[in-house]
Amino acid sequence: MTRSGLSDTIAAIATAPGSAGVGIVRVSGPDALNVADGVFKGKRAPSRTAGGRFLFGELIANDGEVLDEGLCLVFREPRSYTGENVVELQSHGSPAVLSRVLARALELGARPARPGEFTLRAYLAGRLDLAQAEAVLGLVEAQTDGARRQASLGLSGALGARVARVAAGLIRALAAIQAMLDYPEEGVPDEDRAEPLAQAQAELEALLASARAGQVSTRGARLALIGRPNAGKSSLLNALVGFERSIVTPTPGTTRDYLEAGLELAGVPVTLVDTAGLRDTVDEIEAAGVRQARALAEAADLVLVLEDGSTAREELPLDVTGTPARVIRLRTKSDLPAAWTDSELLDVSAVTGAGLPQLREAVRVALLGDAARGEAWLTTERQADAARRALGHVQDAQTLPDDLAGYELEEALRALAEITGQDVQEDVVDAVFRNFCVGK
Ligand SMILES: Nc1nc2c(ncn2[C@@H]2O[C@H](COP(=O)(O)OP(=O)(O)OP(=O)(O)O)[C@@H](O)[C@H]2O)c(=O)[nH]1
Ligand SMILES: [K+]
Numbered sequence: 005m006t007r008s009g010l011s012d013t014i015a016a017i018a019t020a021p022g023s024a025g026v027g028i029v030r031v032s033g034p035d036a037l038n039v040a041d042g043v044f045k046g047k048r049a050p051s052r053t054a055g056g057r058f059l060f061g062e063l064i065a066n067d068g069e070v071l072d073e074g075l076c077l078v079f080r081e082p083r084s085y086t087g088e089n090v091v092e093l094q095s096h097g098s099p100a101v102l103s104r105v106l107a108r109a110l111e112l113g114a115r116p117a118r119p120g121e122f123t124l125r126a127y128l129a130g131r132l133d134l135a136q137a138e139a140v141l142g143l144v145e146a147q148t149d150g151a152r153r154q155a156s157l158g159l160s161g162a163l164g165a166r167v168a169r170v171a172a173g174l175i176r177a178l179a180a181i182q183a184m185l186d187y188p189e190e191g192v193p194d195e196d197r198a199e200p201l202a203q204a205q206a207e208l209e210a211l212l213a214s215a216r217a218g219q220v221s222t223r224g225a226r227l228a229l230i231g232r233p234n235a236g237k238s239s240l241l242n243a244l245v246g247f248e249r250s251i252v253t254p255t256p257g258t259t260r261d262y263l264e265a266g267l268e269l270a271g272v273p274v275t276l277v278d279t280a281g282l283r284d285t286v287d288e289i290e291a292a293g294v295r296q297a298r299a300l301a302e303a304a305d306l307v308l309v310l311e312d313g314s315t316a317r318e319e320l321p322l323d324v325t326g327t328p329a330r331v332i333r334l335r336t337k338s339d340l341p342a343a344w345t346d347s348e349l350l351d352v353s354a355v356t357g358a359g360l361p362q363l364r365e366a367v368r369v370a371l372l373g374d375a376a377r378g379e380a381w382l383t384t385e386r387q388a389d390a391a392r393r394a395l396g397h398v399q400d401a402q403t404l405p406d407d408l409a410g411y412e413l414e415e416a417l418r419a420l421a422e423i424t425g426q427d428v429q430e431d432v433v434d435a436v437f438r439n440f441c442v443g444k
């Protein structure tokens with residue numbers, strides 16, 4: 005997408021494909037009001053709303069045929085989403101009606117909007133920064149409350165504010181360095197440079213720690229349940245999802261093909277993967293399941309390793325030396341008399357539910373770390389990459405003489421500015437908006 009052609013008027017169906025109670029065609033640009041006049045005939049006096057006005061009336065084709073009854077909402081520039089004149093034509097959410105309304109808008113001089121073009125215009129008009137535009141995409145795509153919360157925080161500008169705090173510290177350090185260079189005889193104290201730099205570094209490290217949490221909370225995570233036959237993997241999956249998703253029997257080797265169940269854990273969209281119990285077996289089907297289980301464990305974001313606490317402990321046919329963040333070890337069937345104990349493992353019972361709250365908390369910590377819930381996180385790889393480069397420059401600045409340190413801090417500030425899009429190349433902006441759907 006390029007920035008040329010932004011002086012024209014665009015139109016698109018803004019609601020999801022398919023039938024629904026209400027559907028919206030959105031029009032933005034200098035001709036939006038003319039388009040509205042051509043496609044909409046009001047029946048009653050306009051009602052006033054905060055941002056503009058809305059009218060009840062009819063949506064009409066070029067030959068005067070009434071397509072549907074509906075509303076016309078007018079948002080005059082600059083008090084609109086894009087900063088331009090915007091009209092939203094609401095009809096019943098019928099694909100047939102919406103395609104005719106859109107066709108009429110195009111006849112009247114609008115052109116089809118490209119993916120993300122409404123939000124791109126909001127960005128170019130300065131109504132949103134780039135991180136906020138990414139948050140719009142995150143909000144549209146949010147499948148869980150956690151993803152929604154992070155997107156809302158991003159959209160509110162909280163991420164921009166967090167980044168601005170880091171930038172302010174760097175500017176303070178830069179000013180101190182400048183003073184040292186210009187007035188060496190004044191004896192500017194070393195702390196004036198060191199303190200804001202150390203603080204900026206800590207804040208950048210916290211921001212980067214939030215990046216993994218942000219990506220997990222938007223993209224979701226895969227959790228594999230792994231263990232010997234009859235360890236209680238299927239029972240635990242059922243207990244976590246709250247219904248009998250997976251077959252449970254006293255026969256070892258019940259689960260062969262793996263199966264998945266989706267749920268929300270700590271605000272994260274999680275896919276639980278139940279697998280075949282690990283053992284050597286001559287059964288061809290079960291052996292294939294065991295091979296698959298190992299591969300699923302490799303590919304998972306987090307592995308729950310289960311061991312039956314009610315029978316003699318057997319060695320796990322699996323290397324669980326993964327980092328603690330990747331593996332949570334469980335002793336199952338804690339409602340039964342313990343055949344062994346191990347303080348390294350978390351006791352759980354699928355039957356009584358004991359230990360499940362602690363398990364959910366352990367999953368939360370493993371997936372999200374200590375990224376604070378109320379704070380804005382970096383949610384895209386683009387943002388994380390810019391923060392990583394900024395941190396590198398800040399670290400370098402602390403080891404260099406003043407004149408070179410100043411240069412590193414300027415580079416760090418440039419990298420930070422990319423997060424909110426104050427200093428980005430057109431192709432980066434295009435890449436951000438390419439991910440949007442038409443109508444956003
Ligand atoms: N008392 C008690 N029994 C349990 C618990 N979890 C599982 N069981 C029993 O242990 C047996 C095996 O449970 P499954 O959930 O099928 O175990 P699995 O690990 O999926 O077994 P495979 O699929 O064969 O590898 C069943 O008889 C379950 O009822 C538990 O927390 N407490
Ligand atoms: K079983």
Ligand SMILES: [Mg+2]
Pocket residue numbers: 237238239250251252258259278279
């Ligand atoms: Mg099973």
